[in-house]
Amino acid sequence: xxxxxxxxxxxxxxxxxxxxxxxxxxxxxxxxxxxxxxxxxxxxxxxxxxxxxxxxxxxxxxxxxxxxxxxxxxxxxxxxxxxxxxxxxxxxxxxxxxxxxxxxxxxxxxxxxxxxxxxxxxxxxxxxxxxxxxxxxxxxxxxxxxxxxxxxxxxxxxxxxxxxxxxxxxxxxxxxxxxxxxxxxxxxxxxxxxxxxxxxxxxxxxxxxxxxxxxxxxxxxxxxxxxxxxxxxxxxxxxxxxxxxxxxxxxxxxxxxxxxxxxxxxxxxxxxxxxxxxxxxxxxxxxxxxxxxxxxxxxxxxxxxxxxxxxxxxxxxxxxxxxxxxxxxxxxxxxx
Ligand code: ACO
Numbered sequence: 001x002x003x004x005x006x007x008x009x010x011x012x013x014x015x016x017x018x019x020x021x022x023x024x025x026x027x028x029x030x031x032x033x034x035x036x037x038x039x040x041x042x043x044x045x046x047x048x049x050x051x052x053x054x055x056x057x058x059x060x061x062x063x064x065x066x067x068x069x070x071x072x073x074x075x076x077x078x079x080x081x082x083x084x085x086x087x088x089x090x091x092x093x094x095x096x097x098x099x100x101x102x103x104x105x106x107x108x109x110x111x112x113x114x115x116x117x118x119x120x121x122x123x124x125x126x127x128x129x130x131x132x133x134x135x136x137x138x139x140x141x142x143x144x145x146x147x148x149x150x151x152x153x154x155x156x157x158x159x160x161x162x163x164x165x166x167x168x169x170x171x172x173x174x175x176x177x178x179x180x181x182x183x184x185x186x187x188x189x190x191x192x193x194x195x196x197x198x199x200x201x202x203x204x205x206x207x208x209x210x211x212x213x214x215x216x217x218x219x220x221x222x223x224x225x226x227x228x229x230x231x232x233x234x235x236x237x238x239x240x241x242x243x244x245x246x247x248x249x250x251x252x253x254x255x256x257x258x259x260x261x262x263x264x265x266x267x268x269x270x271x272x273x274x275x276x277x278x279x280x281x282x283x284x285x286x287x288x289x290x291x292x293x294x295x296x297x298x299x300x301x302x303x304x305x306x307x308x309x310x311x312x313x314x315x316x317x318x319x320x321x322x323x324x325x326x327x328x329x330x331x332x333x334x335x336x
Contacts, residue, residue: 006124006135007173007316009069012062013163013283014055015270016046022156029152036156041246045159045271048142051085053094055162056140059279060095063136066286067166071099074166075132077106078123080115080139080275082191082304083146084108091140101136112189113242113303114179115139115275116163120299120311121177127169138164139275146191148202157244158203159271163279172314176228178221179309185213189304214248214302219255221310222300229312233258235296238285242301243267243277274303291315 021044022033036042048055056079064071079092090108095101111118116139126132143158167173188209191201218241226233239262241249246267253260266281273280278299285291293316300310 002171004128004130004169005171005173005175006120006127006167007170008313009166009168009317010063010065010067011163011165011279011283011286012059012064012066013161013276013280014058014062015161015280016048016055018047018049019044020047025156028149029155031152031156039245039247040157041265041267042156042271043268046161047144048160052081052083052140052142052162053085053091053098055142055160056081056091056138056164057095057098059140059162059164060099060136060138062283063164063166064099069134069166071101072103073134074101074104074136076123076126076135077101077104078119078135078137079108080111080119080137081108081141082110082112082115082274083141083143092138095138104136111275111303111307112305113244113272113274113277114301114305114307114309115303116278117177117299117301117309117311118179118307120165120167120174121179121309123167124174124177127167133169135167136164137167138162139277139279141274141276143203143272143274146201146203151202153207154203154205157272159273161270161273161276161280163276163281163283165279165282170316172316174311174313176225176312177309178224178228180221180307182306185209185306186304188213189306191304211245211248213306214244215251215255217302217308218248218252218300221308222252222256222298225298225300225310225312231296231312236262236298237295238291238297239263240278240281240285240297240299242303243270243281244272244302277301293317
């Protein structure tokens with residue numbers, strides 16, 4: 001019997017209209033455009049007006065249209081998020097109501113910036129075991145809700161957005177995963193619930209420690225997932241990495257000796273959108289017609305927990321006819 005894998009049938013994404021530029025931030029904290037661009041690659045980020053579930057539902061609708069299936073066909077909706085609008089109901093339940101995925105069961109999953117990879121692996125396990133056949137996986141975060149706008153060490157980094165993918169059972173697709181967690185290092189990136197009513201939950205981050213963790217862990221997880229899939233690094237067409245900092249991506253490319261043009265970036269115009277960053281990037285490249293049937297892709301991320309993960313993905317869906325999402329920067333210039 002041939003093995004069943006989870007294949008991506010379609011993708012979608014949403015970025016809010018409202019921009020916050022580095023110049024806007026420099027009016028609030030002691031920073032400047034040159035420092036932010038040089039240290040992070042970020043020029044602007046987006047701010048959601050309507051919350052996480054609204055962004056997630058927009059991305060979901062696009063993914064369903066791209067997959068050419070209806071919401072009623074979905075068996076399961078998983079939303080990866082650390083910034084739900086409510087403790088409950090979850091974002092996935094709100095999306096179900098918004099799109100009419102009436103047959104699906106729905107839940108949220110929290111693994112910070114690794115959330116989309118953890119959700120993909122969960123969906124793949126449901127598909128491989130035959131529990132579900134069509135699954136909507138969403139990564140959505142409104143990081144602006146937990147950003148301390150007085151803290152220049154963190155407020156420059158994050159932005160809001162959502163990305164989604166529709167998965168189905170197929171003969172190839174998500175071929176391998178590598179996932180891991182180091183709870184002992186969790187203190188370097190936290191967002192505590194306040195104990196007093198007036199205390200807001202804000203991001204606290206030891207930027208250097210997180211940076212060092214990322215540049216060490218991301219190459220390791222990529223090497224492991226390549227070995228698990230029995231792929232050579234040069235066979236891979238694109239490495240879609242979590243967009244946390246352009247310098248982290250450059251370091252990973254150097255360590256693995258991968259050309260930087262194989263590592264798409266969109267951080268300049270959306271910042272770090274946490275669980276949404278990988279699916280937004282994947283959707284932009286899919287819609288721009290840059291991914292072809294049979295391409296081997298690696299997705300990899302890291303984040304609070306501390307967590308990390310990578311997936312080896314064979315792209316078998318038909319080529320999307322270059323509908324090209326152009327957001328702020330021309331596609332040719334999007335990759336640095
Ligand atoms: N503007 C101007 N100066 C600044 C700013 C700012 N926004 N922030 C810090 N500085 C100053 C510091 O005070 C320091 O000054 P000093 O040398 O006088 O002490 C100097 O710039 C260097 O500070 P560092 O913290 O060493 O700067 P670094 O090069 O490490 O960059 C950054 C900081 C961008 C935060 C980097 O450490 C980073 O990107 N870390 C990874 C963060 C990350 O990826 N987090 C997301 C994880 S995913 C998730 O799950 C949410």
